[in-house]
Amino acid sequence: MTCEDGHLWQSVSHYQTDDDGVIDLTKHPSVGGSYVGCEPMGLFWSLQPGEKEGLRLRKKDVETPYTVDVSVLEGHISPLNSSKDEQIRRKHECELATVSLHRWYMAPGVRRIEIRQNRVVGTLFLPPGPGPFPAVVDLWGLAQGLIEYRAALIASHGLACMTLSYFDHKDLPGPRKRINVGDSYLKPRCVVCINGTFCSINKFFGEDGENINEEQKHWNINDQGCVSFRDFCLPSTVPPENFVQIEKLHCPLLFVIGEDDLCCPTVENADEIERRLHAAGKSHLFTRVSYPGAGHLIEPPYTPTCHTSTWASQPTHTIIQWGGNLQQHAAAQKDSWPRILTFLESNLRREDTP
Known part of the structure; x- marks a missing residue:
C-alpha cells in the first residue's frame, strides 16, 4: 500500500x-x-x-x-x-x-463540514439521516493540526463527531504553538480517555507557547537514540498546580490503558485518578480497561501498530518511543474500539438526555 x-x-x-x-x-x-x-x-x-x-x-x-x-x-x-x-x-x-x-474511514452518506467560527477550528462529521444525533468531541492530545479519521469513523457508527484543532494550525488565532481551546461551554455526558495523563497539557509549553526544553532531565533515551517521556508525567515529577482537578468530574469516565506505554505513565496516572475519585466519593464514575503489552497509540482496530515515530512538535529530529508489543497492541485496538462505542452509545443515548 x-x-x-x-x-x-x-x-x-x-x-x-x-x-x-x-x-x-x-x-x-x-x-x-x-x-x-x-x-x-x-x-x-x-x-x-x-x-x-x-x-x-x-x-x-x-x-x-x-x-x-x-x-x-x-x-x-x-x-x-x-x-x-x-x-x-x-x-x-x-x-x-x-x-x-x-x-474507508467514512461510510456512505456521512457528511463532512469544516468549522471555522468563534475561534473554533475543526471538522464536523454527521451520520446519514435527519438527526438529531448524540455528539462527540474528538481531541488528540499533543498531536498537531487537524486529524479527522477517527471522527469520520465514529460518525460512520451513528454519532455526530467534531474533531478539534487547538494548536499549531494556520487558522487558529495567536502563535502557532499556543494552546487554544476556546470557551469552556461544553458539559459532557461522558468522557473517554486513551492513555491520558492527570496533569494539564500546559505543562508541556511555556508562556510564549514554545516547548519547555529544560524538562529533558526526565527524558529517557535508549541505545538507538529514541526518547521515552514516560517519567515526564509521573505523579512524583508533576507540580501540584498542574494537576487536573479530577475531583470535579460529574460524568462517567472510561480510561483505556496500554500497560507498555513508553510515552506516558498511564498505569500510575490511572491509579492516581482512581485514588482521587475514591476520596471524592466518585468511584462509580470511573471505569478502567487495561491491556498488557499495549503501547500509547491505541487507535481504531486494524490500524498499523506504531512503536516509534518522529515527533513533529520538536524543531530537531526526535524519535519517540510509544511502546507496545505488535500483536498484543493490535489485540488491544480490536478489543477497545467496540467498548468505546458501546460506552458512548449507552451514555449519550440515555433517556434523560435533553
Whole structure:
C-alpha cells in the first residue's frame, strides 16, 4: 500500500494451503513473516514502512480510501527493507495473483463540514439521516493540526463527531504553538480517555507557547537514540498546580490503558485518578480497561501498530518511543474500539438526555 505521502507500506505472511489449495484466514495461522498465528486482519495491522524510519500511518483525506494490494506470491519471502522500486520489482517477479481493496474511514452518506467560527477550528462529521444525533468531541492530545479519521469513523457508527484543532494550525488565532481551546461551554455526558495523563497539557509549553526544553532531565533515551517521556508525567515529577482537578468530574469516565506505554505513565496516572475519585466519593464514575503489552497509540482496530515515530512538535529530529508489543497492541485496538462505542452509545443515548 502506498500512503498519501508516497511511502510504501507492506506486510508479509506465510501460509500453507489445505488439501484443496484453500487458505481460510479465520482458521489457518500465519507461520511466518510479519506476524504469526490465526489473525484474519493481520496483513493490515502489521503494515510497516519499508523505506524510512519514524513514520506513522495517518489518513489525511478521509473522503478518499486507502487502496491496498493483496498479492499471493510464490514461496515464502521476508519483509523487504530495500527501496520502493526494488520492493515492487521483487514482488512482481514472484506474484501469482493480486486483488486491490479499498478501505474507508467514512461510510456512505456521512457528511463532512469544516468549522471555522468563534475561534473554533475543526471538522464536523454527521451520520446519514435527519438527526438529531448524540455528539462527540474528538481531541488528540499533543498531536498537531487537524486529524479527522477517527471522527469520520465514529460518525460512520451513528454519532455526530467534531474533531478539534487547538494548536499549531494556520487558522487558529495567536502563535502557532499556543494552546487554544476556546470557551469552556461544553458539559459532557461522558468522557473517554486513551492513555491520558492527570496533569494539564500546559505543562508541556511555556508562556510564549514554545516547548519547555529544560524538562529533558526526565527524558529517557535508549541505545538507538529514541526518547521515552514516560517519567515526564509521573505523579512524583508533576507540580501540584498542574494537576487536573479530577475531583470535579460529574460524568462517567472510561480510561483505556496500554500497560507498555513508553510515552506516558498511564498505569500510575490511572491509579492516581482512581485514588482521587475514591476520596471524592466518585468511584462509580470511573471505569478502567487495561491491556498488557499495549503501547500509547491505541487507535481504531486494524490500524498499523506504531512503536516509534518522529515527533513533529520538536524543531530537531526526535524519535519517540510509544511502546507496545505488535500483536498484543493490535489485540488491544480490536478489543477497545467496540467498548468505546458501546460506552458512548449507552451514555449519550440515555433517556434523560435533553
